[in-house]
Amino acid sequence: xxxxxxTAINSEQHPYTAEIAEGWDVVGNANGGxxxxxxxxxxxxxxxxxxxxxxxxxxxxPGRPGPVTIDPxxxxxxxxxxxxxxxxxxxxxPLIELLGSFADLEGFEGPARVDASPPDMPPPDECPxxxxxxxxxxxxxxxxRVDLRLHPDDANFLSGKPSGDxxxxxxxxxxxxxxxxxxxxxxxxxxxxxxxxxxxxxVAWTPTVELxxxxxxxxxxxxxxxxxxxxxxxxxxxxxxGEVWDSSGRLVAQSRQLALTPKA
Amino acid sequence: xxxxxxTAINSEQHPYTAEIAEGWDVVGNANGGxxxxxxxxxxxxxxxxxxxxxxxxxxxxPGRPGPVTIDPxxxxxxxxxxxxxxxxxxxxxPLIELLGSFADLEGFEGPARVDASPPDMPPPDECPxxxxxxxxxxxxxxxxRVDLRLHPDDANFLSGKPSGDxxxxxxxxxxxxxxxxxxxxxxxxxxxxxxxxxxxxxVAWTPTVELxxxxxxxxxxxxxxxxxxxxxxxxxxxxxxGEVWDSSGRLVAQSRQLALTPKA
Numbered sequence: 001x002x003x004x005x006x007t008a009i010n011s012e013q014h015p016y017t018a019e020i021a022e023g024w025d026v027v028g029n030a031n032g033g034x035x036x037x038x039x040x041x042x043x044x045x046x047x048x049x050x051x052x053x054x055x056x057x058x059x060x061x062p063g064r065p066g067p068v069t070i071d072p073x074x075x076x077x078x079x080x081x082x083x084x085x086x087x088x089x090x091x092x093x094p095l096i097e098l099l100g101s102f103a104d105l106e107g108f109e110g111p112a113r114v115d116a117s118p119p120d121m122p123p124p125d126e127c128p129x130x131x132x133x134x135x136x137x138x139x140x141x142x143x144x145r146v147d148l149r150l151h152p153d154d155a156n157f158l159s160g161k162p163s164g165d166x167x168x169x170x171x172x173x174x175x176x177x178x179x180x181x182x183x184x185x186x187x188x189x190x191x192x193x194x195x196x197x198x199x200x201x202x203v204a205w206t207p208t209v210e211l212x213x214x215x216x217x218x219x220x221x222x223x224x225x226x227x228x229x230x231x232x233x234x235x236x237x238x239x240x241x242g243e244v245w246d247s248s249g250r251l252v253a254q255s256r257q258l259a260l261t262p263k264a
Numbered sequence: 265x266x267x268x269x270x271t272a273i274n275s276e277q278h279p280y281t282a283e284i285a286e287g288w289d290v291v292g293n294a295n296g297g298x299x300x301x302x303x304x305x306x307x308x309x310x311x312x313x314x315x316x317x318x319x320x321x322x323x324x325x326p327g328r329p330g331p332v333t334i335d336p337x338x339x340x341x342x343x344x345x346x347x348x349x350x351x352x353x354x355x356x357x358p359l360i361e362l363l364g365s366f367a368d369l370e371g372f373e374g375p376a377r378v379d380a381s382p383p384d385m386p387p388p389d390e391c392p393x394x395x396x397x398x399x400x401x402x403x404x405x406x407x408x409r410v411d412l413r414l415h416p417d418d419a420n421f422l423s424g425k426p427s428g429d430x431x432x433x434x435x436x437x438x439x440x441x442x443x444x445x446x447x448x449x450x451x452x453x454x455x456x457x458x459x460x461x462x463x464x465x466x467v468a469w470t471p472t473v474e475l476x477x478x479x480x481x482x483x484x485x486x487x488x489x490x491x492x493x494x495x496x497x498x499x500x501x502x503x504x505x506g507e508v509w510d511s512s513g514r515l516v517a518q519s520r521q522l523a524l525t526p527k528a
Contacts, residue, residue, distance in 0.1 A: 053501065054474040054522045056320040058347045058365055060340045075351070075361045076324045081473065083322045083361055085349060087339070097339045097347055099363040101322055101473055108500035110525035111465040113430070115495045166377070201375040209345065209365055210318040212476045214522050217499045231379045232515050235481045236372035237317065239518060251496050254503060256520055258318045258478050261374035 002178050003145070003187070007034070009042045015071035016042045020090075022065045026140035030063035032096075032208050033190030034142065037183040039070055039088040039098045044182070046072035047082035047102040051182050055100030056212040063088075063095045075099075080107065105218055118245035119169040119227040121151050127171055128155065130193075139193075146191060147173045157197040166195035166230035166238075171223045180219050188224055189213045189242045189255035195230040196238065196261070204264040206238065211257035213242075222247030236261055266442050267409070267451070271298070273306045279335035280306045284354075286329045290404035294327035296360075296472050297454030298406065301447040303334055303352040303362045308446070310336035311346035311366040315446050319364030320476040327352075327359045339363075344371065369482055382509035383433040383491040385415050391435060392419065394457075403457075410455055411437045421461040430459035430494035430502075435487045444483050452488055453477045453506045453519035459494040460502065460525070468528040470502065475521035477506075486511030500525055 006021040018041075024034040040052045068090055075083040081101045088096045121127065127149035132141045139158070151169040156162065172188050174180065180188075189211065196206050225245045230238050242255035270285040282305075288298040304316045332354055339347040345365045352360045385391065391413035396405045403422070415433040420426065436452050438444065444452075453475065460470050489509045494502050506519035 054322070056363060056474070056476060058318070058339070058363060060342075060347060075322070076358060078324075083324060085361060085363070094340060097349060097363060099320060099322060099349070099361060105499070110500035110527060111467055111497060112499075113463060113465060113497040115430075166379075199377060201377060203375055210320070210476070212320060212474070212520070214501070214503065216496065216501060232480065232518065233375060233377040234515065235369070235376075236374035237478070237480060239478065251498065254496065256476070263374060 003174055003184055007037045007041050007183055009045055011045045015069040018068050020063050020065045020068055024142045024145055026142060027137045031142045031191055032059060032211065033187040035063050035088060035096055037186045039086060039096055040100060040186055041183045042070040043072045043084040043086055043098060043100055044102050046074060047084050049082050049102035049104055051103050051105045051215050052100045053103050054214050056210060057096045057098050058210050059096050059208045060094050067091060118225045118249055121169055121225060124149050124171045124223055127152060147175050154198060162200045163198045164200050166199040168192050168195050168228045170226055172226055173223050182215050185215055185244055185253040186213050188226055188244045189253055192226060192228055195228050195240050202264040203261045206259035206261055209258045209260060211255060213253055213255040215253050217250055217252045219246035219252045220248040233261060267438055267448055271301045271305050271447055273309055275309045279333040282332050284327050284329045284332055288406045288409055290406060291401045295406045295455055296323060297451040299327050299352060299360055301450045303350060303360055304364060304450055305447045306334040307336045307348040307350055307362060307364055308366050310338060311348050313346050313366035313368055315367050315369045315479050316364045317367050318478050320474060321360045321362050322474050323360050323472045324358050331355060382489045382513055385433060385489060388413050388435045388487055391416060411439050418462060426464045427462045428464050430463040432456050432459050432492045434490055436490055437487050446479050449479055449508055449517040450477050452490055452508045453517055456490060456492055459492050459504050466528040467525045470523035470525055473522045473524060475519060477517055477519040479517050481514050481516045483510035483516045484512040497525060
């Protein structure tokens, strides 16, 4: 099943309906980027504007495969931007609360100055693909839905040898040449292993409280290069900053999430 | 009038009411951090939890002095976090749409690792205070409500000589020894001159689409040190990343905003 099908929205009635598909989970719970993609696709549909230039999700409860609803509410439809809020809910309870502004990026232009570069990485063929171990549950099932290849220097946590730096870099694309749409970029901001896996700290897991992603440009076809890093692990919380670069070397998405760091 | 008074909420009825006070404006429009502080104070009141650990605002229309309403809606009241959404509106139209999660930070702890330091700055007495020029409108009126002192290396845009780097560092406190509360930290993330003023690019102004702030710790009394920087000015948009450090050298808030960069 393609990503597009797995995030499809039925917008013929309010609230809209969708389905959390099988296989997008981490130990049974749907990946946060995948839920965000479903929610944002519904909001973009309601806004009739294709690009979430900024979208925020607060994570309330884990999602399981099955039907969901989402009720996008237009907050303001402006000349260039439409702001929308909404709740993605299972039959039992709300899963994520969303707020975003949507635009048609075709009309955007302005002066340019970029003080950063895509992560320097060996070619995809020299980066091992992360594949799920369904028996162990790790790497998680959802790794079967994407073609994700970690930078070899950041991948040794998989064999119990974290690098010591809270940094994760890698290549990403969809299998079977499925094109990357704006909602795939949202997935990209939250489908990599968490930076904490390389930090060598006694943290059990890092549940996301909130994630904000900015779509900054329409991606060229081909592999995405992604970089996730953390500078502040303190007071029971951490941020994780993401950059997503397209095959032309342009930043196409930027993200930050706030996560809790409960002790192991 | 103190910041606390200028952001006070009347929560005796729904929707809550508040007042955009005089003097918090930039050429007539209320500062975005000030509006965020009013909105977040209302949401924290509704949540009965004092700290916005993550709050997002989408800016819809400029605010002018006068009465406003805000209608906080509890999305989920959990064990540690309460998630709230709300609209801050004037008598005529919505000004900002908000979504945040609130907590009592006293209960937060976890392992620590910090890969950053507060900005290196001369003492406050050696950094000139930015004072409003009410006739010219620049520096803006709101500079009279805070005690803000720019790093001398970042302040030459005031005399027409931008540094060329989209970087702004400075000290911040309230006048008259008013203590810094969580909502003052939100103000701190959006009351400095925009980084674009030092970038030497033909950009007229940088209207904020969205700002997300994380409150990471309870500040110690004294001066705050703040740092704002931008890495990606491209495709008609830019991000501005903020860090707010307290007098003990601890990060107390982190922020990112997405702004448009219309040509001059």
